[in-house]
Amino acid sequence: MAVARESLGDREEVLLVGAAAVEDEQAGVGVAFGVAVDVFERNVGHTRGWRARRLNVSLVARGASTPARQRDCRTTGLISAPTLRRRMDEEVPDQYDPQAVEDTVSAYWDDHDAYERTKEAHADDPPFFFVDGPPYTSGQMHLGTAWNKTLKDSVIRRKRMEGHQVTDRPGYDMHGLPIETKVEQELGFDSKQEIEEYGMEKFIEECKRFAVENRENMDEDFQSIGVWMDWEDPYQTISPEYMEAAWWAFSEAHGNGLVEQGKRSITQCPRCETAIAKNEVEYHQVEDPSIYVQFPLADREGSLVAWTTTPWTVPANTFVAVDEAATYAKVRARKGGEEDVLYVATDCVESVLEKGRYEEYEIEEELSGEELIGWQYDHPLAEEVPDHPAFDGAGEVYHADYVETDRTGLVHSAPGHGQEDFERGEELGLEIFCPVGSDGVYDERAGEYAGQFVRDANDDIIDDLRENGYLLAHESYTHDYGQCWRCDTDIIFLATEQWFITVTDVKEDLLENMEESEWHPPEARDNRFRNFIEDSPDWNVSRQRYWGIPIPIWTPEDSTAEETTEDDWIVVGTREELAERADQDVDAGELDLHRPTVDDLTITEGETTYTRVPDVFDVWLDSSVASWGTLDYPGETEAHDEFWPADVIVEAHDQTRGWFWSQLGMGTAAVDQIPYDEVVMHGFALDSDGRKMSKSLGNIVTPHEAIEEVGRDPLRAYLLSHDQHGADLRFEWEGLREMQSTLNILWNVFRFPLPYMELDGYDPGEADLTDGELSVVDEWVLSRLQTVKQETEDAWDEYAVHDALNVLLDFVTEDVSRFYVKAIRERMWEESDSASKRGAYATLATVMDEVVRLLAPYTPYLADRMYQTLDGEADTVHMLEAPTPDDDLHDPELERNMAVLREVEEAAANARQQGGRKLRWPVQEVVIEADDEAVADAMRDLEALFLERVNAQSLTVTDDYEELVEIADPQMSVIGPEFGGDAQDVMAAVRGEPREAVEAGVEVDGETVELTDEMVAYETEPPEHVSGAEFEGGSVYVNTELTEEIEREGYARDLIRRVQETRKRLELDVEEEIRVAVEIDDERVAGFFDDRRDLVADEVRAAEFVDVEEIDEEHGLVEEWEIEGVAVTIGVEPVDD
RNA sequence: GGGCCAAUAGCUCAGUUAGGUUGAGCGCUCGGCUGAUAACCGGGAGGUCCGCGGUUCAAAUCCGCGUUGGCCCA
Structure with missing residues (x-):
């Protein structure tokens, strides 16, 4: 035997190298060489000083492969047994250290291609089509996106373990105005003009660079929380394949007659010079003028009074609206010697006249709104705006639903601007007059105001109205007004030429298709989503910008919108089609579909040359085609035929009107189908007070911080333990730490048996429940395990991801750690081999194996760390199948009985505490007074276990504990009047006496006093040395008398x-x-x-x-x-x- | 301003589907255990079930009106 010693800084290793001859039962005699390595590790600064740890025994005793022979090796004192697989080549520390676990496992995954192996393992399974809702590439992962991706990752992992080939292509939303404005900021631009001067192509290159850089950062962010998706090949909305998917869908919608060009009042950012989506409008308080304008009546005396906060829309005034059902007053009013006749709603007379500072007035007549309809008036800026609407039907009073009798009861209506005005104007067949350009500057038709920015013209218009005698009042008004979310410019409403998908034409189909999807939670679909579909207007898909998917419409050169119809447009669906039809020589495979490349392509058919509409798509259209875009359809058809539609999508509730909607809209318009079967709708991550996290509140918690604090697995488990069906999450540091300590309990359960198994050469990976003896607690915990599997399976079926996790963690902490491990500790300490010990080993190994697999989708690092130590047969736990319930091991009656035992045990501990007898000291007897047979039976069944756990010498189960003593409680309200001056003595004699003594008659002053039933109440108490406690189903009495x-x-x-x-x-x-x-x-x-x-x-x-x-x-x-x-x-x- | 959602112990949340004595975990506190030990277990305290009104024998639960917060829309 040789001993080598090596010093390694603050670690010192002692190597004991030896050889042992081992008899090989099967192959005669062989020699095994082994190395046992003990590492004595000095923890510098640690009060405990030197500490021995056993490390790296996997090299030991090669050739000694059976437990029996390993044991022999151990007894030679030279080497220990190679029982525990140590693929990760790491010891198991006392304390769960998430960072260490995650570092080890990350490296392990890289080294072993764990992700690739996992996908290969399920390559032939039935398909499961998950579609990733693409995050926008404008920033970094925040807590909400981390939650979203973690939830998706857990679903993907679980579905794989359930036996599916799961699509896991992540996606990114990379076009759109937000990126354009970021790039504009970087370049210091302020207008579209500057972009044109800089060069569209260069600008688009910059946008692409920006999007791709952000995407790469986000790739890393998502991988850093253990999200196993196909990061090598994300779908990107800027790829030609993806853009083609949008073209294809749009052309299908066109084929279905659902594409329309037309004027619409849209929210326009005059700086970005484009329409912006409603959900891109942010509202802030602004101060605007508040004016009361008089519209002089043409055929009768007086004027109509209307109120507005947008004087700049007055040039475009086309009609005045009233509520036909309301009552209006003709008011004659005087101020400064002048007299005016005004028409306002009766309810508004007082306030309007006050605003106009009239000294006196009288109501001459009351008319219904209906009577006013058809009245003619003159435009109040007729001179300043010679081209003002004066066509047939203009300058007239109409009814409109949007009229309320709050300000004046009459509404200035300009269909060229306001949305409601526009809709009503269309209904009335009025011409739409809008003398404002996309940059918010008046054009020639605005007469005197031409060339001015609309909001800057407010003052001039107010002055002119005053001069003309049509300004009744002028004040200011603070209200919420919309701004462009990117550049904070106040939006304006303009009627402009836009392209639409007319989803209102297929509203019924939308509702029917919606019914085909199953939502978690279901109410979200039936309330919020349905409401939105019912109220949704046509979808404006055009944007007058650069960084987007070009709209694939070619219209006849030099013809205006009014001159063409649907039949005159060419809508191109694919790159190939474009290559075929374009006048220029184009290679479909090489073609970048972005502007300006496609802008230069023309199509000539017959005598007509067609040019492309210069607009790009609304970025919401991009993601709406994700379900086939992610499969590269229509370029590739095989995957689409196999997978589509999506089995499930997973997003937060803000997507109800976002991606959940846009996919339904596009799916219905293009193929009359909803692109997803199920929706998991989760909530938002808020701060601990339930407020949204924002820079201005300074309450942002980043995933990075959380990981620093507790690690990735605890963060993931924390996020996934909360309700995943629509509820918001309040982020709490305390809760996060709590999750870490819960996982630490699991870690303790995991490492607790390892030293014993190692000493015994027991391989938990080969656990066999039929080898060894199972005790009642083993059977119980195995049955509980079956229940847990069933419950988690049921929860997963409903995507109640949180329920599945919480059931599992409860099992680990309540059942395994607090009960089972405590119950088997002594069996583990047995030095010699025993059937009982092997039974406990096998049970615990089985429980851990399945727990680890159930937990794998939630805490992928920790689960693999434990798996590799306990088993390690497969490359990774994630490629394995999810455990399923085994009826043979399920014993509901035993579970019920054990639940009773635990109740009783708790009560017994309570009674012990009251009796001042700690658990270490045995008690003579425990009596259980059971309320029903089920309780009694349970306790008789589990007597031995119970005695052991409560450290008692005997157990009695009864339905009536006769030893209880009834103690007298004198009723002074009765005794007092009866005994007068002796009452105190009687009380003293009675109090605390047992019933028999009282009923026999008590002695007071040498005389026996008889007491009636009313004079004494009785309370039952246990006899001396016995203390009792109640539990649900009975009482337990513990005799703590010493012997x-x-x-x-x-x-x-x-x-x-x-x-x-x-x-x-x-x-x-x-x-x-x-x-x-x-x-x-x-x-x-x-x-x-x-x-x-x-x-x-x-x-x-x-x-x-x-x-x-x-x-x-x-x-x-x-x-x-x-x-x-x-x-x-x-x-x-x-x-x- | 409108639609949807939420509010229960100091904190995080069950319980609301079908009305019948509000529960758990964490924290606090007192005690126990001790070859899982920087772990673990038990007891206790702690509640205007957001407020007001209504229906009902009975409301955390159903209805109405508010308050606060969230998402979406104006």
Whole structure:
């Protein structure tokens, strides 16, 4: 035997190298060589000093492959057994250290291609089509996106384990105005003009660079929380294949007659010079003018009064709206010697006249709104705006639903601007007049105001109205007004030429298709989603911008929108089609579909040359085609035919009106189908007060911070333990730490049996429940395991991911750690091989194996770490199948009985505490008074286990505990009047006496007093030395009276405990022998100890007992203790060899 | 301003589908255990079930009106 010693800084390793001859039962005699490595590791600065750990035994005893022979090897004292697979080549530390686990496992996954192996393992399974909702590439992962991707990852992992080939292509949304504005900021641009000057192509290149850089950062972010998706090949909305998917869908929608060009009032950002989506509008308080404008009546005296906060829309005034059902007043009013006749709603008369500072007024007449309809008026800016709407039907009063009788009851309506005005104007067949360009500047038709930015023209318009005598009042008004979310410019409403998918034409189909999807939670579909579909307007898909998918419409050159119809457009569906039809020489495979490349392509058919509409798609259209875009359809058809539609999509509730909607809209328009079968709709991550995380509130918690604090697995488990069906998550640091400590309990359960298994050469990966003896707790925990599997399976079926996790964690902490492990500890300590120990090993190994597999989708690092130590047969736990319930091991009755036992045990502990008897001291008897047979049966069945757990010598189960004593409680309200001056004495004589004594008659002043039933109430109490406690289903009574036998046992146990404590303080090895000195300051107790010396010696590995003086305090320790009030001195020192 | 959702112990959440004495975990506190030990177990305290009104023998639960917060839309 050779010994090598090597110093490694603050670590010192001692290598014991030896060889042992081992008999090979099957192949005759062989020789096994082995290496046992013990590492003595000095933890610098650690109070415990030197500490022995056993490391890396996997090299040991190669050739000694059966447990029996491994045991032989061990007994030679040279080498230990190679039982535990140590693929990760790491010891199992005392404390769960998430960072260490995650680093080890990450490296392991890389080295072993764990992800690829996992996918290969399920390559032939039935398909499961998951579609990733693409995050926008404008920033980094925040807590909400981390939650989203973690949930998706857990679903993907679980579906694989359930036996599916799961698509896992992540996606990114990479086009759109947000990126354009970021790039504009980088380049210091302020308008579209500057972009044109800089060059569209270069600008688009910059946008692409920006998007790709962000994507790469986000790739890393998502991988850093253990998301196993195909990061080598994400779908990107900027790829030609993906853009083609959008073209294809749009052309299908066109084929279905659902594409339309038309004027619509849209929300326009005058700076970005494009329409922006409603959900891109943010609202902030602004101060606007508030003016009351008079519209002079053409055929009668007086004027209509209307209120507006947008004077700049007055040039485009086309009609005035009233509520036909409301009542209006004709008011004659005077101020400064002048007289006006005004029409306003009756309800508004007072306030309007006050605003106009009229001195006096009278109501001359009341009319219904209906009577006003058809009245003509003159435009109040007729001179300033010569081209004002004066066509047939303009300058007239109409009814409109949007009128409310709050300001004046009449509404200035400009269909060229306001959305409601526009819709009503269309209905009325009025021409749409909008003298404003996309940059918010008036054009020639605005007359005097031409060339001014609309909001800047407000003052001039107000002045002109005043001069014309049509300004009744002018104030200011603070209200919420929309701004562009990227550049904060106030939006304006304009009627412009846009392209639409007319989803309103297929509303019924949308609703029907919606019904085909199953939502978690279901209410989200039936309330919020349905409402939105019912109210949704046509989808404006055009944007007058650069960084987007070009709209694939070619229209006849030099013709205006009014001159063409649907039949005159060419809508191109694929790159190939474009290559075929384009006038230019184009290679479909090489073609980048972005602007400006496609802008230059023309199509000539017959005599007509067609040019492309310069717009790009609304970025919401991009992601709406993700379900086939992710499969590269229509370029590739095979995957689409196999997978489509999506089995499930997973997003937060903001996507109800986002991606959940856009996919339904596009799916219905293009193929009349909803692109997904199931939806998991989760919530938002809020701060601990339930407020949204935002820069301005300074309450942002990043996933990175959380990982620094507790690690990735605890963060993931924390996020997934909360309701995943629509509810928001309040982020709490405390809760996060709690999750870490819960996982630490699991870690403790995991590592607890390892040293014993290792000593015994037991391989948990080969656990066999039929080898060894199963006790009732083994059977119970195995049955609980079946229940847990069933419950988690049911939860997963509903995507109740959180329920499955919580059921599992409860099982681990409540059942396995707090009950099962406690119950089997002593079996683990047995030194020799036994059927009972093997049964416990097999049970715990089975439980851990399945727990680890159930947990794998949630905490992938931790699960693989444990798997590799416990089994390690497969490359990774994630390629394995999810465990399923086994009816043979399921025993619901045993579970019920054990639940009773645990209730009773808890009550017994309570009773013990009341009786002042700690668990270490046995009790003579426990009596259970059961309310029903089920409880009694359960306790009789589990008697042995119960006695062991409550440390009792006997158990009695009864339905009536006769030893209870009834104690008298004198009723003074009755005794007082009856006995007068003697009442106090009677009370004293009665109080606390048992019923028999009272009923026999009590003695007061030498006389026997008879008491009636009314005078005394009785309470039952346990007899002396017995304390009771109740549980659901009965009461438990514990007799804590001492006997000599119990005292012997109790003192011995207390001594043992303290010696063990001392051993621990000395940091002695578990197997190290000691000398023990005990001095007891009480003869009787010393006698008890003498009777139990052998027991104590055995339990603490004492080689001999010595006097306290003989303990060498250099190596040993002498301390004073107190046991049940008796002073005891205990000394311990290791036996030197 | 409108639609949808939420509010229960100091904190995180069950319980609301079908009205019948509000529960758990964490934290606090007192105790126990001690070859899982920087772990673990038990007892206890702790509640205006957001507020007001209604239906009902009975409401955390059903209805109405509010308050606060979230998402979406104006």
